[in-house]
Amino acid sequence: MALVVQKYGGSSLENAERIKRVAERIVETRKAGNDVVVAVSAMGDTTDDLLDLASQVSPVPPDRELDMLLTSGERISMSLLAMAIHSLGAEARSYTGSQAGVITTSVHGKARIIDVTPSRIQESLDAGAITIVAGFQGVSQDTKDITTLGRGGTDTTAVALAAALGADVCEIYTDVDGVYSADPRIVPNAKKLDNITYEEMLEMAACGAKVLMLRCVEYGRRNNVAIHVRSSFNNKPGTIVSGSMEDLPVEQAMITGVAHDRSEAKITVTGVPDHPGVAARIFRVIAEAELNIDMVVQNISQVATGRTDLTFTLPKTDAATAVAALERVREEIGFEQVLFDEHVGKVSLIGAGMRSHPGVTAVFCEALAEAGVNIEIISTSEIRISVVCRDTQLDDAVRALHEAFDLGSSEEAVVYAGTGR
Amino acid sequence: MALVVQKYGGSSLENAERIKRVAERIVETRKAGNDVVVAVSAMGDTTDDLLDLASQVSPVPPDRELDMLLTSGERISMSLLAMAIHSLGAEARSYTGSQAGVITTSVHGKARIIDVTPSRIQESLDAGAITIVAGFQGVSQDTKDITTLGRGGTDTTAVALAAALGADVCEIYTDVDGVYSADPRIVPNAKKLDNITYEEMLEMAACGAKVLMLRCVEYGRRNNVAIHVRSSFNNKPGTIVSGSMEDLPVEQAMITGVAHDRSEAKITVTGVPDHPGVAARIFRVIAEAELNIDMVVQNISQVATGRTDLTFTLPKTDAATAVAALERVREEIGFEQVLFDEHVGKVSLIGAGMRSHPGVTAVFCEALAEAGVNIEIISTSEIRISVVCRDTQLDDAVRALHEAFDLGSSEEAVVYAGTGR
Numbered sequence: 116m117a118l119v120v121q122k123y124g125g126s127s128l129e130n131a132e133r134i135k136r137v138a139e140r141i142v143e144t145r146k147a148g149n150d151v152v153v154a155v156s157a158m159g160d161t162t163d164d165l166l167d168l169a170s171q172v173s174p175v176p177p178d179r180e181l182d183m184l185l186t187s188g189e190r191i192s193m194s195l196l197a198m199a200i201h202s203l204g205a206e207a208r209s210y211t212g213s214q215a216g217v218i219t220t221s222v223h224g225k226a227r228i229i230d231v232t233p234s235r236i237q238e239s240l241d242a243g244a245i246t247i248v249a250g251f252q253g254v255s256q257d258t259k260d261i262t263t264l265g266r267g268g269t270d271t272t273a274v275a276l277a278a279a280l281g282a283d284v285c286e287i288y289t290d291v292d293g294v295y296s297a298d299p300r301i302v303p304n305a306k307k308l309d310n311i312t313y314e315e316m317l318e319m320a321a322c323g324a325k326v327l328m329l330r331c332v333e334y335g336r337r338n339n340v341a342i343h344v345r346s347s348f349n350n351k352p353g354t355i356v357s358g359s360m361e362d363l364p365v366e367q368a369m370i371t372g373v374a375h376d377r378s379e380a381k382i383t384v385t386g387v388p389d390h391p392g393v394a395a396r397i398f399r400v401i402a403e404a405e406l407n408i409d410m411v412v413q414n415i416s417q418v419a420t421g422r423t424d425l426t427f428t429l430p431k432t433d434a435a436t437a438v439a440a441l442e443r444v445r446e447e448i449g450f451e452q453v454l455f456d457e458h459v460g461k462v463s464l465i466g467a468g469m470r471s472h473p474g475v476t477a478v479f480c481e482a483l484a485e486a487g488v489n490i491e492i493i494s495t496s497e498i499r500i501s502v503v504c505r506d507t508q509l510d511d512a513v514r515a516l517h518e519a520f521d522l523g524s525s526e527e528a529v530v531y532a533g534t535g536r
Numbered sequence: 537m538a539l540v541v542q543k544y545g546g547s548s549l550e551n552a553e554r555i556k557r558v559a560e561r562i563v564e565t566r567k568a569g570n571d572v573v574v575a576v577s578a579m580g581d582t583t584d585d586l587l588d589l590a591s592q593v594s595p596v597p598p599d600r601e602l603d604m605l606l607t608s609g610e611r612i613s614m615s616l617l618a619m620a621i622h623s624l625g626a627e628a629r630s631y632t633g634s635q636a637g638v639i640t641t642s643v644h645g646k647a648r649i650i651d652v653t654p655s656r657i658q659e660s661l662d663a664g665a666i667t668i669v670a671g672f673q674g675v676s677q678d679t680k681d682i683t684t685l686g687r688g689g690t691d692t693t694a695v696a697l698a699a700a701l702g703a704d705v706c707e708i709y710t711d712v713d714g715v716y717s718a719d720p721r722i723v724p725n726a727k728k729l730d731n732i733t734y735e736e737m738l739e740m741a742a743c744g745a746k747v748l749m750l751r752c753v754e755y756g757r758r759n760n761v762a763i764h765v766r767s768s769f770n771n772k773p774g775t776i777v778s779g780s781m782e783d784l785p786v787e788q789a790m791i792t793g794v795a796h797d798r799s800e801a802k803i804t805v806t807g808v809p810d811h812p813g814v815a816a817r818i819f820r821v822i823a824e825a826e827l828n829i830d831m832v833v834q835n836i837s838q839v840a841t842g843r844t845d846l847t848f849t850l851p852k853t854d855a856a857t858a859v860a861a862l863e864r865v866r867e868e869i870g871f872e873q874v875l876f877d878e879h880v881g882k883v884s885l886i887g888a889g890m891r892s893h894p895g896v897t898a899v900f901c902e903a904l905a906e907a908g909v910n911i912e913i914i915s916t917s918e919i920r921i922s923v924v925c926r927d928t929q930l931d932d933a934v935r936a937l938h939e940a941f942d943l944g945s946s947e948e949a950v951v952y953a954g955t956g957r
Contacts (some may be wrong), residue, residue, distance in 0.1 A: 120646060131589065131592035131593050134593050135593060138593075163606050165612065166615055168552065168612070169615075169619055170621040171552035171556050172552050172559075172616050172619050172623065173620060173622060174662035175621035175623070176619040176622070176623075177618070177619060179629065180615040180616075180618040180619045180622065180628075180629075181615070181619070181631060183611060183614070183615035183618075183630050184611070184615035184616065184619075186610050186611070187608040187609075187611040187615075188608075190604060190605070190607070190608040190611065191586065191589070191605060193604070194590075194601040194602070194604035194608075194847075195589055195590065195593050195603035195605065196828075197598070197601040197604070198590055198594035198597040198605075199593040199594060200598070201594060201601065202593065202596070202597075203597045203634060204597060208601075209598065209601060209603075209604050214680075217797065235680070259635075268945050288707045313803045361714070385874075387675070397667060504837060533907040
């Protein structure tokens with residue numbers, strides 16, 4: 116008998132009909148001889164509706180109470196799901212994050228899981244019950260207050276439960292069939308990947324692939340939990356995230372996929388005095404505003420003026436704060452101006468194989484050049500190349516790279532033959 | 537500094553506007569120098585909406601999961617109320633029943649409070665916070681599962697918290713100004729009572745007065761918690777429920793009020809063999825169907841036949857079950873038929889003073905006779921007289937008794953002068 120952890124998101128649980136369909140799938144898994152633990156998100160628009168209520172009573176709701184409010188969403192979906200399972204003749208019990216032993220830090224709204232002590236979940240499984248757990252939530256180790264994990268929290272709950280219970284697999288049910296070599300809305304012949312390593316998936320997620328959140332993949336890698344990303348609308352196998360690229364066979368595919376991201380903006384600080392420590396002061400200002408930056412590039416200093424330009428990207432939602440923070444220190448630091456540009460896109464090529472294959476960067480740049488895409492910033496890691504370009508050219512860039520690296524048509528491009536992960 | 541426990545029901549918290557109004561009242565109480573604990577129900581129609589969702593996924597939802605579902609209602613209202621208080625500049629923290637230490641039996645849907653261990657509530661008060669607690673819910677002592685207390689549960693939560701914390705008063709906010717000498721919708725000159733003893737309030741509640749639930753009053757009496765029933769829509773003093781009728785001065789008012797009840801049905805079992813033990817067997821059948829009966833009357837046996845009729849009342853909602861249970865044993869017990877009548881009403885006169893005033897029953901029956909009301913069943917206790925009549929005559933009966941005992945016009949009729957309770 117295997118232990119399977121499944122995760123269903125808000126769209127899979129949008130209404131009573133969908134909840135019943137999910138219940139059927141869970142009961143099938145149980146009838147196939149598995150122990151089943153299920154982590155759920157709130158139904159469809161529940162979280163937005165609750166946030167709307169909060170805004171009606173308070174302009175800036177306190178974090179503690181916002182977490183208390185939002186966690187009622189999973190309480191509703193989990194108990195309804197347990198009822199739906201029960202009406203199919205199977206035993207089901209639902210547990211809040213706190214009851215399930217999901218212990219977190221006390222940072223409301225974006226708590227991190229410290230530990231999972233699943234004794235009640237284990238008891239429920241031992242009693243033969245399908246066990247439903249509220250995703251996205253936990254209880255603070257220090258204050259015993261209810262916390263939420265922030266975006267993608269239910270994926271993380273599922274992986275954390277799988278790790279704590281020693282589950283055989285953690286199935287993340289979503290509205291797509293798995294992880295693709297590119298967004299199928301942009302690249303019609305994008306290929307579903309059967310397998311992907313944690314490292315590659317981390318790069319994909321960090322570069323804009325929305326199917327799994329970064330922290331969930333990190334948790335899976337740290338605890339070696341096999342994550343199966345699949346559709347809640349069909350029974351096709353999806354994508355299995357597992358294994359390290361260290362273990363990949365040499366003859367594996369070079370490139371995994373193309374990710375893109377429209378959520379970033381570009382800020383350029385011009386006429387920066389080119390002395391040691393000036394760039395550091397600029398980034399200190401950004402850090403003190405609690406903003407995270409992504410890519411950074413510094414132009415070659417102009418000898419005549421002794422000044423340079425500093426460009427970086429960060430989430431569009433943080434850009435206004437960053438610009439304001441920089442303007443406040445313009446005179447003190449002595450730079451010329453802050454330019455803000457939100458019409459940028461980022462495209463990234465990811466593949467563990469590129470480590471051992473020279474020439475990937477050349478093919479990458481040639482493909483973009485042929486598509487008429489101008490590279491504004493470029494940044495690389497061992498298994499990734501990312502560039503920033505005009506947002507109007509982003510789709511062209513994604514298609515050009517997908518084509519250049521033959522990701523759609525070639526089976527070898529995406530399957531790690533024989534690894535069996 | 538006094539400790540005040542307040543309770544607000546669903547209609548007082550129906551929407552954001554009302555929640556903000558309640559928040560203002562709470563902050564005023566705090567600013568007047570009191571420690572404040574607040575028990576809340578779910579907002580307006582939330583419970584009905586959740587029950588509707590449950591019925592969509594399951595014909596007979598399991599009790600455990602139904603409790604898990606319904607308790608999300610108070611979680612929403614309590615966190616929104618805490619936010620609204622916070623936005624008025626006061627500190628507020630909300631706690632679930634479980635967090636507040638409300639320990640119950642494990643009967644889902646109608647759990648009873650066993651104990652309240654309010655250490656976290658006390659800590660919150662010690663930290664100077666207005667403390668909001670989810671009403672209607674607790675945690676089972678045995679299973680650690682979430683339970684609900686059933687109808688009127690939030691009133692009971694408030695009184696239980698007041699008892700456990702040693703509060704100076706428990707204020708129950710409602711949509712009426714207090715407890716009246718009769719339903720003002722039937723008797724326009726009904727008088728609001730300033731004070732009423734626990735015993736009288738228990739009789740009023742048991743006889744159909746809906747302002748307070750029986751179990752909440754029982755809890756208050758057992759723990760000697762003064763309950764102040766008042767309106768959430770104005771600042772007028774309401775009705776204080778406290779003290780025992782043993783302590784009432786001799787010169788107190790004779791009669792407190794008239795209660796009525798339309799929720800009962802009358803069942804008559806005819807041609808019952810008049811032997812010892814037959815009535816007991818009939819009531820055993822009802823008890824085994826888990827139905828509670830209210831009033832009982834047995835006719836004088838007819839000597840010619842050796843048979844009698846047995847009549848009793850019970851909630852209309854239980855009547856069909858009772859009739860079916862009785863029909864199943866008709867031949868075995870040997871009675872003739874089961875007659876069912878739902879067109880009955882019950883009117884009751886309540887007053888601690890009637891103990892020491894002879895003639896109350898005579899005045900009572902004369903008043904009904906003059907109003908043309910036929911008495912079908914009569915039952916009395918030390919401080920109450922109840923009769924069953926046609927439901928079409930119920931309003932007339934209430935008015936006739938209120939008038940006959942001079943409850944509307946005479947101050948002395950409703951004020952316990954000088955008792956200061």
